[in-house]
Amino acid sequence: MDERTEISELIYKSFLALDDLQFAEYLALCAPDYHYLISAYSPEIRKEMIWLEESGDSLKLLFDNLPKHNSDHSRLTRLGNVYLVSKAAANEWKALTFLQVFRTTLDGGATELFAVCKVHDKITKLDEKFKLLDREIKMETRMFGFGHHIPF
Amino acid sequence: MSRNATDWLKTPGFPNSHFVDSRIYTDEALFKEEQEKIFNKSWIIACHESELTGAYDYRTFSHPGGAPLIIVRGEDMKVRSFYNICPHRGNTLLYDPVGNAKRITCIFHAWMFDTKGNCIEISRGEQGYQDRYKCENAGLREVRTEIGYGGFVWVNVDDNAPSLKEYIGDSMNMLEENLSMPLEVFHYHKAVVNTNYKLWHDTNSEFYHDYMHYFNKATGMMQPGYFDRKYTGYANGHASVGSMEIKYDAYSKGSKPRAVGWPGLSPGGWVLIDIFPGMTFNLRTSVLRMDTAIPLGPNKLIIEFRGLGLKSDTPEQRAERIHDHNVIWGPFGRNLHEDLLGVHGQGRAMRDGSDSKWVIHGREENSTIHDEVGMRHFYAEWSKKMQRPAYDPLGDNKLQATKEIA
Numbered sequence: 001m002d003e004r005t006e007i008s009e010l011i012y013k014s015f016l017a018l019d020d021l022q023f024a025e026y027l028a029l030c031a032p033d034y035h036y037l038i039s040a041y042s043p044e045i046r047k048e049m050i051w052l053e054e055s056g057d058s059l060k061l062l063f064d065n066l067p068k069h070n071s072d073h074s075r076l077t078r079l080g081n082v083y084l085v086s087k088a089a090a091n092e093w094k095a096l097t098f099l100q101v102f103r104t105t106l107d108g109g110a111t112e113l114f115a116v117c118k119v120h121d122k123i124t125k126l127d128e129k130f131k132l133l134d135r136e137i138k139m140e141t142r143m144f145g146f147g148h149h150i151p152f
Numbered sequence: 153m154s155r156n157a158t159d160w161l162k163t164p165g166f167p168n169s170h171f172v173d174s175r176i177y178t179d180e181a182l183f184k185e186e187q188e189k190i191f192n193k194s195w196i197i198a199c200h201e202s203e204l205t206g207a208y209d210y211r212t213f214s215h216p217g218g219a220p221l222i223i224v225r226g227e228d229m230k231v232r233s234f235y236n237i238c239p240h241r242g243n244t245l246l247y248d249p250v251g252n253a254k255r256i257t258c259i260f261h262a263w264m265f266d267t268k269g270n271c272i273e274i275s276r277g278e279q280g281y282q283d284r285y286k287c288e289n290a291g292l293r294e295v296r297t298e299i300g301y302g303g304f305v306w307v308n309v310d311d312n313a314p315s316l317k318e319y320i321g322d323s324m325n326m327l328e329e330n331l332s333m334p335l336e337v338f339h340y341h342k343a344v345v346n347t348n349y350k351l352w353h354d355t356n357s358e359f360y361h362d363y364m365h366y367f368n369k370a371t372g373m374m375q376p377g378y379f380d381r382k383y384t385g386y387a388n389g390h391a392s393v394g395s396m397e398i399k400y401d402a403y404s405k406g407s408k409p410r411a412v413g414w415p416g417l418s419p420g421g422w423v424l425i426d427i428f429p430g431m432t433f434n435l436r437t438s439v440l441r442m443d444t445a446i447p448l449g450p451n452k453l454i455i456e457f458r459g460l461g462l463k464s465d466t467p468e469q470r471a472e473r474i475h476d477h478n479v480i481w482g483p484f485g486r487n488l489h490e491d492l493l494g495v496h497g498q499g500r501a502m503r504d505g506s507d508s509k510w511v512i513h514g515r516e517e518n519s520t521i522h523d524e525v526g527m528r529h530f531y532a533e534w535s536k537k538m539q540r541p542a543y544d545p546l547g548d549n550k551l552q553a554t555k556e557i558a
Contacts, residue, residue: 065486
């Protein structure tokens with residue numbers, strides 16, 4: 001398998017793991033010093049905003065605490081399309097993925113487009129395996145109705 | 153014991169001030185009346201001064217009474233507001249939510265206005281209107297505008313309303329010191345929810361629903377001082393909630409106390425002030441959150457969420473505030489989704505025709521944190537403004553008068 005295919009599959013696996021709420025599986029795809037960020041530009045206040053910033057450890061905490069919170073249980077489905085993959089530095093690659101997130105209601109199963117965003121990943125290789133090192137999700141969508149507890 | 157249809161509709165066994173008829177959340181005609189009697193008479197937050205830093209900067213705002221507004225800083229640096237409606241053919245003047253416009257030019261027929269609302273050019277005016285209609289007849293409709301209470305830009309479409317200072321009265325005293333320095337908006341987003349605006353304001357007016365928030369239960373309700381927090385009601389329907397020390401490290405293993413504080417606020421402090429009819433100042437340890445409720449109908453609401461820090465913040469301090477904000481109040485935060493889900497559920501259960509009848513505000517705990525006096529205070533003002541009791545808004549409930557308890 002070539003590098004582009006391997007990296008693309010890593011990214012797709014990360015979406016599949018979150019779709020299936022397999023958080024340990026998701027975190028296993030990440031390097032120990034994983035950094036995760038959701039950002040958005042607000043034209044209203046003319047500012048780049050950070051909406052969520054986590055390390056691998058704090059993401060684990062977020063996932064572990066989900067059952068303690070009251071959440072919407074609609075299923076999220078992530079449809080990604082890896083646009084670009086390139087070598088960024090020694091043992092570091094970068095990838096740009098277009099991501100659509102759909103929400104499907106439990107009652108009746110109606111599906112609606114929930115969000116669109118671009119995913120900027122940095123990937124490294126550890127023990128001959130590609131791992132997510134850094135992920136920035138740049139939101140296009142900034143309105144989510146009553147929202148969701150699980151990040152994209 | 154469950155209840156049959158008759159029992160379900162029976163008046164709750166409380167004084168009339170302690171429950172409301174749920175039609176106040178669903179009735180289309182009542183909503184139109186609220187726009188006229190409440191929103192078009194009240195001071196409403198349109199934006200923050202930090203969103204208009206330079207001359208000619210503007211923001212657009214959908215006023216909850218219905219009028220679309222332009223908020224613009226003039227060449228003289230004064231902030232003014234106008235209807236975002238061209239006096240010619242009623243077109244929108246400024247389409248973008250934000251921008252910089254030395255001249256406000258209607259895209260339709262190029263009528264031009266300055267930032268003081270003066271019409272400065274009517275295209276081919278003389279040829280078309282001769283002397284019958286001139287620029288002096290075509291000024292924009294100005295809306296009263298004041299800046300205050302943390303640098304927020306307040307508007308009132310009623311030319312005869314009392315001043316902002318009179319409207320706010322003593323209600324903001326608790327935050328006076330905390331809001332005395334320049335602030336800056338670092339977060340803004342909107343949520344549209346199928347619910348009534350009052351239900352959102354209710355959520356900000358009672359803390360009994362902390363049972364919904366694991367975060368608040370662990371860091372607040374289980375901690376000393378929580379049940380000492382007190383509500384205070386003020387004239388015009390405003391209310392405040394006193395502070396306590398939130399134990400942020402009690403949320404979960406790995407949680408830490410907040411690294412930055414706020415001038416004049418004790419460590420871990422949390423003060424909340426509800427401004428009638430739908431704005432909330434929520435100063436929680438390191439971040440000020442401002443909610444502005446903009447109803448689109450009886451069961452449809454836009455909420456504008458702003459997060460603010462100090463203008464003097466270092467990059468490190470700002471980063472801490474943003475982090476603190478996002479953990480609980482960001483679009484992916486632990487509490488905001490729960491609160492929105494809660495009012496979404498109320499909107500769903502109380503929608504027109506669902507046979508929901510009463511909403512109870514009956515808790516009395518000496519005005520402390522789980523007392524529902526904050527909501528009772530709001531609905532007393534609502535009833536006064538609407539000249540309709542919230543417990544019998546359409547006059548068909550055939551209730552016996554009881555002693556009002558605010």
